[in-house]
Amino acid sequence: MTTxxxxxxxxxxxxxxxxxxxxxxxxxxxxxxxxxxQPLGEMGIDSLTAAQLSVEVEEHTGAYVPLERFLGEDTVEGLVRALEHDATATPVPDAVAGASA
Structure with a gap:
């Protein structure tokens, strides 16, 4: 899988x-x-939308962002900072990314 x-x-x-x-x-x-x-959790993001966001962000950036980040007090600004600096974004484990050993 190419990311x-x-x-x-x-x-x-x-x-x-x-x-x-x-x-x-x-x-x-x-x-x-x-x-x-705007805090993401204040705009009515549900768990299905959070899952869609997590997948889209992973495909676009290569970084896994937990669903909880989209359901709480995080903002777009905060997520961007985390993704750009790898401060709190979790790298995708090889097994999840579909990489072979």
Whole structure:
């Protein structure tokens, strides 16, 4: 399985925050981008939507983000910081990523 990963050196790549805000807005049926400073849990994200977000983020960035991050007080800004700095995003285990030994 090939995973699309963010390449910060690619000037044509869409900024992660814009991509994530747009993805959340699309999944929630919002007219505009999701506010970057709005706690995700306050916008009605349910467990199914959180699972969809987790999969999309993993496919886009290569980093696993637990469902709980999308259901609580985290914001888009906070998730972007974590993904960009690998501060709290958990690397995908090889078995989950489908890698073979």
């Amino acid at each position: 699309a990963r963010i390449d910060p050196s690619d000037p044509s790549a869409e900024p992660l925050g814009i991509w994530l805000s747009s993805l959340i807005a699309d999944l929630l049926g919002l007219d505009g981008p999701f506010p970057a400073d």
